[in-house]
Structures are given as structure tokens and as C-alpha cells.
Amino acid sequence: MSENDILVEVRDLKVHFPIKRGVLFDRVIGHVKAVDGVDLSIARGKTYGLVGESGCGKSTLGRALLQLTPPTAGEVSFDGVELTTLPSGKLRSMRRRMQMIFQDPMSSLDPRQNVESILTEGLQTHGIGTDRTDRRRIIGETLDAVGLPRWALSRYPHEFSGGQRQRIGIARALVLGPELIVADEPVSALDVSIQAQVVNLLDELQDSLGLTYLVIAHDLAVVRHISDTVGVMYLGALVEEAPSDRLYNEPLHPYTRALMSAVPVPDPDVEDRRERILLAGDLPSPANPPSGCRFHTRCPWAQPTRCADERPVLREIGASRVACHWAEQIASGELRPHQVSVQIVRPEDEGDAPSVVSAPTEPGSYV
Numbered sequence: 001m002s003e004n005d006i007l008v009e010v011r012d013l014k015v016h017f018p019i020k021r022g023v024l025f026d027r028v029i030g031h032v033k034a035v036d037g038v039d040l041s042i043a044r045g046k047t048y049g050l051v052g053e054s055g056c057g058k059s060t061l062g063r064a065l066l067q068l069t070p071p072t073a074g075e076v077s078f079d080g081v082e083l084t085t086l087p088s089g090k091l092r093s094m095r096r097r098m099q100m101i102f103q104d105p106m107s108s109l110d111p112r113q114n115v116e117s118i119l120t121e122g123l124q125t126h127g128i129g130t131d132r133t134d135r136r137r138i139i140g141e142t143l144d145a146v147g148l149p150r151w152a153l154s155r156y157p158h159e160f161s162g163g164q165r166q167r168i169g170i171a172r173a174l175v176l177g178p179e180l181i182v183a184d185e186p187v188s189a190l191d192v193s194i195q196a197q198v199v200n201l202l203d204e205l206q207d208s209l210g211l212t213y214l215v216i217a218h219d220l221a222v223v224r225h226i227s228d229t230v231g232v233m234y235l236g237a238l239v240e241e242a243p244s245d246r247l248y249n250e251p252l253h254p255y256t257r258a259l260m261s262a263v264p265v266p267d268p269d270v271e272d273r274r275e276r277i278l279l280a281g282d283l284p285s286p287a288n289p290p291s292g293c294r295f296h297t298r299c300p301w302a303q304p305t306r307c308a309d310e311r312p313v314l315r316e317i318g319a320s321r322v323a324c325h326w327a328e329q330i331a332s333g334e335l336r337p338h339q340v341s342v343q344i345v346r347p348e349d350e351g352d353a354p355s356v357v358s359a360p361t362e363p364g365s366y367v
């Protein structure tokens with residue numbers, strides 16, 4: 001990929017939030033390491049999907065990328081311009097080119113503003129459009145692009161369905177003519193039937209406008225459909241990154257394997273005979289992450305003592321980048337997991353729900 005093809009480049013990005021105590025909250029007793037050393041690149045016109053369980057730092061990374069949350073350290077370059085050191089005036093004008101859409105349009109849209117004033121506000125802030133007629137033209141074109149009728153302009157957010165409100169949120173981002181859109185859980189608040197419509201709309205807009213997306217989602221199916229590249233985050237760091245199909249067909253990091261093993265096979269007529277990989281315990285606190293490999297406390301393949309002592313860095317294996325000391329040995333089957341459950345979900349039999357016919361194995365055994 002040539003450098004011109006890269007729109008966003010993130011290097012060793014860290015966002016640490018201070019934990020404050022004391023009567024005046026003036027004592028810093030530690031830091032939540034929400035993002036702790038992330039490197040990634042997003043190619044122009046492509047979609048980078050970011051997945052990982054709640055609290056792993058996905059939203060903070062998205063906000064830090066747009067400089068909505070100031071990074072503690074590291075670099076973010078957008079179209080060759082370093083954002084972290086940019087004076088605020090210049091950053092404001094760059095912001096037009098980088099927009100965000102949110103999970104819950106209801107809480108991100110001002111209920112007292114009608115759609116016209118929601119869309120006009122951004123144009124005025126950024127000085128887009130020569131006069132009122134010009135702004136109306138831009139707004140009309142934006143409504144067409146997101147599939148909203150003109151009568152929507154005089155209506156208020158509460159008068160729309162969830163899917164339509166998300167279209168308003170997309171229009172608000174789009175009206176400024178951005179190149180990058182960070183979409184934070186763009187469909188997770190919507191009914192399943194509406195999710196596909198919004199995902200398809202994002203897809204179409206990317207094709208027609210050449211947009212670049214960072215899509216943050218916990219739903220792996222959404223990310224797979226829309227992404228060219230997927231990054232998997234765990235406790236503030238990327239543990240694996242790969243082209244979408246490769247990540248889904250051949251996950252290499254134990255955490256990615258566990259996430260994938262929990263995704264049901266979409267075709268109910270196909271027997272789902274796969275390992276369900278069990279993770280021990282909950283996500284540790286990002287204020288006090290485990291030593292060495294952060295995943296070792298929950299990893300079914302963790303080995304003494306290297307995993308607890310040595311933090312793995314992302315390294316290339318084929319088309320993937322993986323932060324695991326043992327990725328090759330796990331892929332070849334040379335290393336066996338400590339605990340795994342094999343569940344065989346049979347195809348539906350005359351309308352019966354799929355049945356799980358085997359139970360988790362004992363720790364230490366493997367079926």
C-alpha cells in the first residue's frame with residue numbers, strides 16, 4: 001500500500017485517565033489505561049472494524065483519533081497532518097473532514113432542534129455554503145443521500161423511528177462533506193430488521209462518496225459485513241488485526257478464537273460443530289492490567305512463565321498481525337487449550353430449536 005493510500009495513521013497511542021481521590025479530588029492515585037499503545041493504519045476509502053468486549057477501550061480510541069479526547073501520548077496523523085500537535089484553530093478546520101456517528105441518536109441529537117436546524121448548525125459552524133439557498137441545496141442533497149424525505153426538515157428527533165433517527169445522525173455527519181467517519185456502535189441500539197438497512201446505507205455512502213470508516217462494534221457479524229480490515233482490542237491494546245475474511249476464517253490470537261467461537265453459524269440448516277472456547281473470569285481492570293501478556297489470566301493456552309512475564313508485541317503472521325507468543329503452535333495444534341467445550345448444534349429438526357448435544361469438558365481435558 002502506498003503512503004497516499006493511508007488516510008489515518010495511529011502510532012503508539014495512549015489515553016490514560018487519572019483516578020482521583022481526596023475531598024477535592026486533587027490526589028491522583030492511579031490511571032485507567034483505556035488505550036495503551038495502539039498502532040494502526042486506515043486506508044483511504046476502506047473500513048476498519050474495531051471489536052472487543054465492553055470496556056476494552058474502543059470508544060476512547062475512536063474519540064482520541066478525532067482528538068475529542070486528548071491522547072496522553074502517541075501520534076495520530078490524518079492525511080499526512082499530525083493532529084496531536086496541531087494548534088486548536090487548525091484542528092477545528094480539520095474536524096470538518098472527520099466526523100462521528102453515535103450508537104444512540106436520541107441522546108446525541110438535541111430534542112429542541114428540528115432536522116433543518118441540526119443540519120444547518122454544522123454548516124454555519126464550519127462556514128460551509130455561500131448563502132441560505134446554497135445551504136438548503138447541500139441539506140437537500142444530504143437528505144436524499146441518507147434516504148430521508150424533505151418534510152423531515154421541519155420535524156423533531158422524537159417524531160422519527162430509531163432507524164430514521166440514525167439516518168439523521170448520519171446526515172449531520174455527512175452534510176459537512178467529511179472524508180473519515182468514526183461510527184461508534186452505529187446499529188447496536190436498533191432493531192435487528194433495521195440494522196441491515198443502516199449497514200447497507202453506510203456501505204452505499206462509502207461507494208458513492210469514497211468515505212473512509214472506523215466502525216466500532218461489539219457485534220462481530222456487523223463488523224465482518226462492513227469491514228475490509230478488523231482489529232481486535234483487549235484491555236487497551238490490539239491483540240490481532242487482519243483482513244476481515246482472514247480474521248473470521250483463521251483467527252490466530254486466543255482471544256479472537258474465543259470471540260469467534262461464540263458467534264453462531266448463520267445458516268440454521270448447517271450443523272454447527274465447533275469448539276466453544278471458555279474464558280476464565282471477567283475482564284481485568286484497565287487501571288491494573290495483568291503483567292506480561294494482558295490476556296494470560298484468561299487465556300486457555302497460557303504457558304508458564306513467559307506469558308506472565310513478557311508482553312507480546314504485534315508481529316506479522318501471513319496477512320495478520322498477532323500479539324501472542326504461541327500463535328503458530330496454537331494454530332498447528334501443537335499446544336492444546338486447558339479448557340474448551342465442544343458443543344454440536346444440530347440443524348433444526350422439523351421446527352425444533354437447535355439442540356446442544358455435548359456439555360463442557362472438565363478443565364484440563366479436550367474433546
Ligand SMILES: Nc1ncnc2c1ncn2[C@@H]1O[C@H](COP(=O)(O)OP(=O)(O)OP(=O)(O)O)[C@@H](O)[C@H]1O
Nearest residue numbers: 017032034052053054055056057058059060061286
Ligand atoms: N472520561 C473517562 N474518565 C475515566 N475513565 C474513562 C473515561 N472514559 C472511559 N473510561 C474508562 O476507560 C475504559 C475504556 O472505556 P471505553 O468506553 O473506551 O471502552 P469500550 O470498549 O468502548 O466499551 P463500551 O463498548 O462499553 O463502550 C473503561 O474502563 C472506562 O470506564
